[in-house]
Amino acid sequence: MRKLNVAMIGGGFMGKAHAMAYAAMPMFFWPAPAIPVRKVVVDVNQEMAETARDRFGFEEASADWRAVVARPDIDIIDICTPNNSHAEIAIAAAKAGKHIICEKPLARTGEESKTMLDAVQASGSIHMVAFNYRRTPAVALAKKLIEEGRIGDILNFRGTYLQDWSADPDSPLSWRFQKSVAGSGTVGDIGTHVVDFARYLVGEIASVNALVKNHIPTRPKQAEGVDKLGVGGGDKNAERGPVDVDDEMLTMLKFANGAIGSIEATRNAYGRNNFLTFEIHGTKGSLAFNYERRDELQVMFADDIGDARGFRTVYTGPAHPYGSGLWPIPALGIGYGETKIVECFDLCTAIVTGKQPSPNFEDGYRIALIADAILTSGESGQWVDIA
Amino acid sequence: MRKLNVAMIGGGFMGKAHAMAYAAMPMFFWPAPAIPVRKVVVDVNQEMAETARDRFGFEEASADWRAVVARPDIDIIDICTPNNSHAEIAIAAAKAGKHIICEKPLARTGEESKTMLDAVQASGSIHMVAFNYRRTPAVALAKKLIEEGRIGDILNFRGTYLQDWSADPDSPLSWRFQKSVAGSGTVGDIGTHVVDFARYLVGEIASVNALVKNHIPTRPKQAEGVDKLGVGGGDKNAERGPVDVDDEMLTMLKFANGAIGSIEATRNAYGRNNFLTFEIHGTKGSLAFNYERRDELQVMFADDIGDARGFRTVYTGPAHPYGSGLWPIPALGIGYGETKIVECFDLCTAIVTGKQPSPNFEDGYRIALIADAILTSGESGQWVDIA
C-alpha cells in the first residue's frame, strides 16, 4: 500500500483535525487508497513546532516551511495557516511538484486565488481546498438525491451560516477581523462554506446582489503571538484596534441554471453556534439540512401518498455516501472529525488515481470570485455578475 | 355591555374563522370590550348567503352588500372577499360611517390601498387589516421582549413564508393566480404577512431589493363559480389559463433604524405547509419563531450563565400576552382560531375606546407600498426606496 508523506504547515485547531484524519483515515476506509504518513509539522516558532510534532504524532518538526517544501520525500503539503500565507506556500509547493490541500478560503481574493490555481495547473499537482462540510454524509446524500433527480429540477436554495463567537464587542481582535490577513470577515470565513454548498448542490452561480455590514468597528487587541477567538475571551480593558472586515452578509443568488437563492452569514447571531443550513426546493421534492444536527437530512418527496406526506428525517449510516467507511449504525455519531477523515480519504484517492478531487483550487478560485462579487455588490448595491 | 352589529361580506374559510371569533371572543376575554352580534352575512349568490347565515350563525342573509353597508343598525363591516373588491366595499363602508375590518392584503396595490386609507381617515372609522398571525401569543411575546430591550438593539431580521399548495403545476387556476383579482401572487398573499412581522417587530422598512419569479405559467381553469386551491385539486385535462403573478419572492431589506434583513416567500416549497418564520438577532440576544409550532417562541439571552446558554423554548400561556384570555396552561393549544379571537378582541377594544388598532389601514397601505416596491425591484434589479 502506497505511503504518502505529509508536511503540515501551521497548527491551531485545524492542525488537530487534520492530524487526526491522517491517523484515522485508513482505520475507517480499508483498504485505504494510501497510508498518509505524518512526516513533518511546521510552525514559525521552533518550540511550537516541536510541541505540535509530539502532540500530533509527526516524525519531525521544522520552523522553515520553505525548506520543508523543497524536501524530495514530501508528497503532500497541507496548508493550515492564516489566509494571507496560503498563496505563497501553495505556489512554492506547486513549483516543488507537491500535492496540496489548503484550508479555506483559498486566499484573500479571487486575484490571489488565481495565482494559486495557475501554479497548480502548471505543475500538475493534485489540489484540494478544505471545504469539509460538504463531506458530511447528510450533505453528500443531498447531492446524490439531487443527481438522481429525486427532487426534480431545483427552484431555489436558501443557505445560512450563523455563529455567535464574535457577537460580544469585547471578544478579541483575532486575525480573522483584519483584512490584511483574512481578506474579508464573515464572507470569506463562513459565507464561503455556504457558497460551496450552493455550487456543489445546485450549480454555478451567475450573479449576486448583496448587503454586507460591519457591526463592531473595534475590538480589544491581543498580546503579540496570541490569537484567541470566542465569546468571553477578550480583555475589556485592553487597547482596542480597528476591525476592517464585515460581520454580516446577505446575498441573493442567480444560478446559471435558472434557480434562485439566498445566503445569510453572520458571526453575531446570539444562540447560533455552527448553524450551517440549507433548504432546497425542487419540482418533485425538497431537502433541508442543519449542521448542528448533522446526522440528519430532511427529505420530502412530492409523490408520497396523500395522508403520509412530510419531510423524512433520514439519519445517515451504512446505506448512505461514505457509509461503508464510517459507523455501522445511523446516529452512532458524525462529528467534525468524520468530515475531515472523509476529506482525507478523497484527497488520497485523488492522488493515487490522478483525478482531481472536488472542491479543488478551480472551485476555490470560483468561490473567491463569488466572495469578491458579494463584497463589490455590498458596496455598489447592484447585481454583480461572476466572471 | 355594548353590542356591535357585524355585517360580514364574503365567506369561504375566512368566513368560518371570523364567525367563530365573533361567537367565541367574549367567552375568552371576559368582561368583553363589547359583544359582537352576527347580524347579516352577504354573498353575491343569495342561496349561498342563506347557507352562510345558517352555518355561521348570522341573523340575516343578503346578496346586496351595498344595501347592507347602508343599514344604520350595522356597526362593523367585515370584508372577506377577494382582493379586487376590498377598495370598493371599504370606501362605501367608510362613507356610511362604519368601522371596518378588511382581510389582507388591504388591496391590490399601494395606490388602491391609499384610496381606502383616505376614506377611513375622512370618515373617522375604526379600521383594521387582518394580518392575524402577529396576534399569535408567541409573536406578541417577541414584540414585548423587544420593546423591553431584552435582546438589545436589533441587528437583523430573517423571515420566511413557505407553503406548497401551489407547487403542483396542475393545481387549479384560483383567483389567487390572477393579477386582475389578486394584485400579485406570493408577494401579496403571504409575503405581506412577513412584511407585517418585520414592521411590527423591527420597525419601518426603508428600502428593498428583490427577486420575484413565476415558476408555473399556466394552470387548469376551473368551472364558473368554483374556486378551489391546493395540491391535487386540479383537473389535468382541463383547458389551461395563464398565471400572471409571481410564485416566489426573495427580498433584502434595509430598515430605517439601521437593521437589515431578508424575506423569502413561496407557495412552491414541497413539504412546507404554513412555514411562517422569523429569526431576529440583537445585541443582547435572539428570537426565533415558526408558526408551524406556534405555541413556542425561541428566546436566547446573551447574558445567561456560561454553561447554560442556549435558546429557551418558551411555550406561551397565562404569563404571556393575551394569556389571561386564552387557555390556563401553556401548550394546551393555540390554533388558527385563537389568532382570530384575539384579533376580534383587539378590534372591539379599538371601537369602544376609539383608539385605532394595529395593523390598521395606515399599516396596510405601507405594507402595500412595500409589496409594490418588491415587485418593482424584482423587475429593475435595483434597490427601491419606500415612499
Place this chain on the structure above:
Amino acid sequence: MRKLNVAMIGGGFMGKAHAMAYAAMPMFFWPAPAIPVRKVVVDVNQEMAETARDRFGFEEASADWRAVVARPDIDIIDICTPNNSHAEIAIAAAKAGKHIICEKPLARTGEESKTMLDAVQASGSIHMVAFNYRRTPAVALAKKLIEEGRIGDILNFRGTYLQDWSADPDSPLSWRFQKSVAGSGTVGDIGTHVVDFARYLVGEIASVNALVKNHIPTRPKQAEGVDKLGVGGGDKNAERGPVDVDDEMLTMLKFANGAIGSIEATRNAYGRNNFLTFEIHGTKGSLAFNYERRDELQVMFADDIGDARGFRTVYTGPAHPYGSGLWPIPALGIGYGETKIVECFDLCTAIVTGKQPSPNFEDGYRIALIADAILTSGESGQWVDIA
C-alpha cells in the same frame, strides 16, 4: 336541521371550551349533523351562572341543576363539574332520558363509574366521556394508519403526560389535590388521557404494574369558593392543608393482544407543559406524537427505500381525519378548541344516528378500572389484572 338543546353544568375553563364548540361546530362541519343550542348554563352560585350565561352565550342561567335536568326541552346534559359530582348528575340525567357528555375522568373510581354506566344503559341515552385529545387530527390519523395495517402488528406503546403546574410546593391546594373530590391525583387527571390513547390505538389493557407517588404532601389552602391552580398561584404564607393524592405515576402495561407498554404521568415535570406523547412500534413501522406540537404526526414505514428511510413529519390537513371540516391547509393551526369542536361533532352525530360514540361511558368505566388497578398496584407492587 335538527336542533339540540344543551344544558351545561359547571363552567371554568371547560365551560369556555365547550361553549365555543357548540357555537363553532356547525361553522366547521357543514352540513352539521345537528345545531346545538346553548339553552341553559348552571352554576351553584346564581350570580356566577348569570355571568356564565352572558359570557358563553346561553339563553338562560340557573343555580339548580336538578330542575334543569328535569326540563323536557333539554336534549343534552353537559357535565363540566369536579369529579365528585359526575355520578349524581349523570344518573339523574340518564333517568330523565337525556343524552350526556361528561368531562373526564368519568368518576372517582371504577365502582362509581359503573353506577353511571348502568344508568345510561338503562335509559338508552347517548353517552360520551370527554377524552378530547384523541380527537386531535394527528391522533386520529395514527388510529387510521394502525387500522389500515400500515405499521403492522403493534409491539409496544409508550405514553407520557408531563406537566409542571403543580411542581411548585406553594401552588395552591386545588380540589385536584383532594381525594374526596378528585378520586386520585395525576392518575385520574392526566394519566387517564394516556390510558385512553392506549386503548384507542392499541387495544384493551389486560394488566398493569405501577409505581405511584406523592412528592408534595401539603399545599397552601385557598379561600372559600376559590380554586386556582398553577405555578406561582399559591400564597406561601397561607395555612397548608394535606394532599392525599398522587403526584406521579409510572405503569407498565400488558395488552390483551400481546403488545406491551408503559405510561408515565406527572404534574411535577418542570419545563413540560402539556407534554402528552405516545410512541408506537409495529412490525412494519412506527408512529410518534407529541401534543405540544399537535399539528404533526411522526410516521415511519419500514419498507421505505434504503437511503430515504426515516420518520416523516406529517402535518395534518384536509387529507386527514376530520380534515374536510377543519382548516384548508395543514399547519394553519390545530388548537385546543379544534379538539373540542370535533368532539361536539361526534357527539351530535351520535345523537342523530343513535349510534354510541367512542369513548363513551363503557370506555370511561374501563378506564376507571385501569386507574383503580394502577393505584392498587402502586400499593401492592404486584401485577394487577383488569377485571
Place this chain on the structure above:
Amino acid sequence: MRKLNVAMIGGGFMGKAHAMAYAAMPMFFWPAPAIPVRKVVVDVNQEMAETARDRFGFEEASADWRAVVARPDIDIIDICTPNNSHAEIAIAAAKAGKHIICEKPLARTGEESKTMLDAVQASGSIHMVAFNYRRTPAVALAKKLIEEGRIGDILNFRGTYLQDWSADPDSPLSWRFQKSVAGSGTVGDIGTHVVDFARYLVGEIASVNALVKNHIPTRPKQAEGVDKLGVGGGDKNAERGPVDVDDEMLTMLKFANGAIGSIEATRNAYGRNNFLTFEIHGTKGSLAFNYERRDELQVMFADDIGDARGFRTVYTGPAHPYGSGLWPIPALGIGYGETKIVECFDLCTAIVTGKQPSPNFEDGYRIALIADAILTSGESGQWVDIA
C-alpha cells in the same frame, strides 16, 4: 511524557473506535496524561490480526492473546471481543498485572462479572468498562449541573435506548442473539448503557420491576466466521437458528435515594437508530438528552423569569466538561469518535494518577447485577432488589 503500550484484543467496529482514540487522544488533550502506543493487536485469525495491524496502525499482530497478555512490555489490555470471552481475558490480564479497559457489558452475568472484579481488586490494576456514552459532553454537563444542585433533588429518571437494526425478522443471527455468547439480548447490549446513565446521574438503583420479551424467535444463520448485523443484512433463504435472548425490555426503577424511574430498550423500534435518551425532573429544574442530537442538552431552571421559562437548548463547547480538549466552538461536532477519545483520556489519567476511573469493574459488576435483576423480574413479575 509517559508512554503506555496497548494490546488490543479483538477488532470489529470497536477496534476502529479504540484505535482512533489511541491515536487522537493526545492531539485533543494536550499535554496528554500519557501517550498510548498501539503496540499489538490480537485476533484469533493471524491473517485478520495482520490486517488489523496495518489498518489500525499497530506495531505488531498476534493470534495468541495469552502470549500477548504475558508480555512484560504491555501496559494496557483492551478487550473488544464478544461478551463470553471478557472474563477469561480480563482475569488473565489482571493476574499479569495489566491495566484493563473492557467493552461493555462487563460480562454475561453478575456472577461472571464478580470474578473479574475480584481479579482486578487482587491485582491492583486500573480497570475501566467502556460505557462511553456517559462521556458525551452533554451527558457530562448533566452530571455537573446535578452535582451543583442546579435542578435540586431528583424526583425521577426516564431513559430509553431504541434502535431498529434487528427489527427485520430476516436480519442475521449474530452472536448478539445467542445467550451463550452475549449473556442476554437488549438488556445487556443497550439497556446497560441506560442503567449506566441512571447510576451516574441519579445514584444507586435499589430495585427493579421489569417486562422482558422476545419478538423474533428465529433468525437466518450466518456462514462460519461471519458476523454481520443490521437491517437488510440477512439471507431470507438461509437455515434459521433459535434466538434465545430478549428483544425488548421495560423496567421500573426505585433508586436508593428515593427517586423513581423507568427504562425502555429495544432493537425493534423502526425509525429509531441510536435513540439513547434520558429525561430527569428535579425539584428545581429538569434535564433532557437525546444521543441522536448529542451536541445538545436540554436544561430547564424553575426559577427562570416568568415570561421566559422553558428548556434551554445548550450546545456543548469549550465552556463545558472536556471542552478544553475538544472543538473550539459548540456544535462544530461531537461524534462517536469524540466519546472514545474522552474515554481514552480518562483511562490514561487514571493510570498515571493511580486513581480508579468511573465506570470501572465495580460499576460494571453492579450494572450486571441490575441486568440480572431485570431478567429475573421479567420472569417473576415481581420487584427484585439489587444485592
